[in-house]
Amino acid sequence: MSVEEKPRTPRPRRGAGRLARGLMQALVPTERTLVTREGFCYFAVMLVLLAAGMLQQINLILLVATTAVGPFIASWFGSRAMLRRLSVLRRSPGYIFAGDPLAVDYTLENGRRRMAALALFLEDQLVPGERGATGAISSPRVFFPRIAARDRGRVRWQGEAPGRGRYQFQSLDLGTRSPFGIVERRVTIPLPEQLYVYPRIGRLTRRWFQLQRQTSENRLGRRHDRSAQQEEYHGLRDYRSGDSLRWIHWRTSARRGELMVKEFEQQNEQDLAILIDPWLPRTKVSPQQREAMEQAISFAATVCLETCRRQGRRLVLGWTGATPGVIQGPASVKLLHEMLEQLSLLRPINEGGLAELFDALPQATLRDALLIVASTRPVNLMEEAERSTHLSSGSARNFAGRVMAFNASQGELDGLIQLADADSRGLLEQRVSNAESDRYTSQEERRRGMFSGDVEDEGVIIEETVAPDEPPAWREWKGGRS
Numbered sequence: 001m002s003v004e005e006k007p008r009t010p011r012p013r014r015g016a017g018r019l020a021r022g023l024m025q026a027l028v029p030t031e032r033t034l035v036t037r038e039g040f041c042y043f044a045v046m047l048v049l050l051a052a053g054m055l056q057q058i059n060l061i062l063l064v065a066t067t068a069v070g071p072f073i074a075s076w077f078g079s080r081a082m083l084r085r086l087s088v089l090r091r092s093p094g095y096i097f098a099g100d101p102l103a104v105d106y107t108l109e110n111g112r113r114r115m116a117a118l119a120l121f122l123e124d125q126l127v128p129g130e131r132g133a134t135g136a137i138s139s140p141r142v143f144f145p146r147i148a149a150r151d152r153g154r155v156r157w158q159g160e161a162p163g164r165g166r167y168q169f170q171s172l173d174l175g176t177r178s179p180f181g182i183v184e185r186r187v188t189i190p191l192p193e194q195l196y197v198y199p200r201i202g203r204l205t206r207r208w209f210q211l212q213r214q215t216s217e218n219r220l221g222r223r224h225d226r227s228a229q230q231e232e233y234h235g236l237r238d239y240r241s242g243d244s245l246r247w248i249h250w251r252t253s254a255r256r257g258e259l260m261v262k263e264f265e266q267q268n269e270q271d272l273a274i275l276i277d278p279w280l281p282r283t284k285v286s287p288q289q290r291e292a293m294e295q296a297i298s299f300a301a302t303v304c305l306e307t308c309r310r311q312g313r314r315l316v317l318g319w320t321g322a323t324p325g326v327i328q329g330p331a332s333v334k335l336l337h338e339m340l341e342q343l344s345l346l347r348p349i350n351e352g353g354l355a356e357l358f359d360a361l362p363q364a365t366l367r368d369a370l371l372i373v374a375s376t377r378p379v380n381l382m383e384e385a386e387r388s389t390h391l392s393s394g395s396a397r398n399f400a401g402r403v404m405a406f407n408a409s410q411g412e413l414d415g416l417i418q419l420a421d422a423d424s425r426g427l428l429e430q431r432v433s434n435a436e437s438d439r440y441t442s443q444e445e446r447r448r449g450m451f452s453g454d455v456e457d458e459g460v461i462i463e464e465t466v467a468p469d470e471p472p473a474w475r476e477w478k479g480g481r482s
Contacts, residue, residue, distance in 0.1 A: 030188045031185075031187050032185075032186050033076065033079070033185050034183070034185075035182070035184075036181060036182055036183065036184050039075075039182030039183055039184075042068070042071075042072065042182050043182075046065055046069065046072070049068065053065055071180050071182065074179065075177075075180045075181075075183035076183050078178065078179050079178060079179075079183050079184070079185035080185055081115075082117060082120070082178050083120075083175075083185060083187050084112070085110070085111040086108060086109065086117060086120075087108070088106070088122065088189055088191070089106070089107040089108075090106055090124070090169065090172065090193060091105040091106075092104045092169065092193060092195060094194075094195070094196070095195070095196040095197075095337070095340070095341075096197055096198065097161065097197070097198045097199070097201060098161055098163055098197050098198065098199060099160070099161060099200050100160075100161050101158055101159070101161070102138075102159050102161040103157070104124070104140055104156070104157045105155075105156050106124075106142050106156075106157065107154045108120060108122070108144050108152065108153055109147075109151075109152040110148065110149055110151055110152065113149055113150065116147060116148050117144070117146070117147040117176075118146055118176070118178045118179070119143075119177055119178040119181075120143070120147070120174065120175070120176045120178075121143045121144070121174075121176070122141065122142050122143075122155075122172055123139065123141050123172070123173040124139065124140040124141070124157075124170075124172055124173075125138070125139055125140075125169070125170045125171075126138040126139075126140070126169055126195065127168055127170060128165055128166070128167055129167055129168040129194065130345070138159055140159065142155040142156075142157050143155070164198060164199045164200075164297070164343070164344045165197055165344055166194065166195075166196055166197075166344065167194070167195045168194055169192060169193040169194070171189060171190045171191060171192075172188070172189045172191050173186050173189075175187070196340075197344055198301065198340045198341075199297045199298045199300075199343050199344060200294075200298045200301075200419055201301050201302045201419075202298065202302050202417050203417070203418045204418075205415060205417065205418055206240060207416060208416040209240075211404060211416075212370075215402070215404055235262075236249060236262060237260070237261060238261075239253075239259030239260065239261050240261075243261050244261075247261040247262045248260070248262075270313075270368065270370050271313060271314040271316070271364070271365060271368060271369035272303075272313060272315055272316070272369060272372070273318065273361065273370070273372065274300050274304065274315075274316070274317050274318070275318045275354065275371060275372065275374070276296060276297065276300050276318070276319040276346065276375075277320045277353075277357075277373065277374070277375035277376065278293050278319065278320070278348050278349055278376060279320070279349055279350060279375065279376050279377045280293060280348035280349070280376065281350060282350050285348075289376060289409060292376050292408040292409040293408065295413050296375065296376060296406075296408040296413065297343050297346060297374075299374050299408075299413050299417050300317070300372075301340055301343050304336055304339045304340065304343075305336060307331050308331045308332060308336040309331075310331060311330065311332065312331070313331045314328065314329070314330055314331070314369075315328065315330075315339075317342065317343075318360065318361060319342075319357070320349060320352045320353060320354060321351070321352045322349070322352050323352075324352065324356050324359075324360040325360075326357075326360050326361060326362075327339055328365070353384060353387075354375075354379060355384045355385075355387035358384065358385065358390060358391060359388055359389055366390055366391065369402070370402055370404070371402055371404070372404045373404065373406065374406050374413065375406070375408065376408050376409045377409065378407055382400055385400060
């Protein structure tokens with residue numbers, strides 16, 4: 001936004017309008033001039049010289065004192081001229097994960113034909129977008145030493161992302177102390193922008209996949225039929241303990257120096273429902289309890305990410321509270337971001353329970369889906385299921401057999417998730433691109449009806465590089481296709 005484009009009221013023709021304009025500018029000033037600390041010292045020395053010259057009647061001292069007024073006046077008007085015909089642009093990510101490095105690019109363009117812009121600084125502010133939020137306030141500040149005429153400069157500010165939540169970039173302050181540093185001129189530029197800070201994500205451990213597999217296989221006391229007719233080739237992955245030797249792809253394993261197995265995806269996968277119970281007491285909340293709640297939310301976000309990597313599965317996210325909420329839909333990138341946004345805004349509750357949340361879930365989810373409950377307090381599933389109006393006493397017993405309940409306050413999530421140390425946003429985009437690559441590879445293999453002789457591209461992790469001036473790849477995908 002250009003400095004010259006800041007909102008200005010039209011010049012009124014009457015005295016009343018002129019007075020109203022003056023009052024508005026006094027109450028909400030967009031331009032202001034400040035005397036710096038050096039300027040106050042300079043002004044004090046000038047007054048001392050003027051007083052000494054007047055008392056001693058020395059014309060030379062009076063001449064020096066009056067000459068010292070020149071730089072002060074030049075700074076007053078020069079700083080104002082320095083901010084003319086300048087344009088400012090902020091480039092920030094639409095989302096970021098908690099704990100990741102936050103990078104914001106500021107671009108300053110000088111639209112003047114001859115005069116360069118000197119010693120300019122930008123001050124920004126990132127504040128929580130909701131009342132009562134406890135997120136930290138960040139104040140990015142960058143400096144532009146010189147921008148030539150008809151040129152532009154870009155400076156990147158880097159810092160750490162605040163805690164999860166919704167944040168708002170407010171107005172920018174563009175200022176300068178040129179040419180002498182004794183007067184500071186500032187212009188406020190309205191440039192609001194929103195930023196979502198998602199929860200931290202990580203990697204699900206082997207223990208989690210084993211628990212999920214056991215729960216799915218033991219559903220209603222029967223094992224799923226894992227015949228070849230019900231499974232399809234999905235890609236390659238690292239060998240895990242318990243994998244069949246028949247699944248090993250020997251050529252790729254020999255080339256990479258580690259065992260790689262063929263990964264199969266079961267058709268008509270069971271729907272998945274993730275239920276969050278972020279309960280905290282009204283008073284005397286310990287840091288361990290808050291950490292347990294954040295761990296439960298990070299676990300839910302990671303499960304959502306892993307589930308949305310593949311299409312064909314229906315995913316449901318629910319949370320307890322005075323008014324329980326539910327988000328559902330087929331697994332996709334769009335649904336993933338909707339769920340991550342909701343998890344970023346999730347606040348602790350001290351009322352409501354799982355019984356009310358069960359009543360808000362769709363009947364098909366209660367009947368067939370695999371449910372994962374992450375809570376911060378002990379939960380009696382049978383009691384909560386019997387309290388629900390959508391579950392009878394007979395269906396409550398079958399329902400409890402499809403529920404995986406974890407109490408984060410007792411450390412039951414410690415061995416199920418490993419938080420990522422690297423950039424979580426890059427991890428998300430990498431996993432989404434890997435899922436797309438694996439899907440196209442499996443479609444090509446099914447079309448040919450056999451495995452290729454060399455599947456180097458199928459077993460290698462594909463990292464998608466996004467140019468700084470282009471949007472991320474996931475924003476260009478629609479319906480899971482690029």
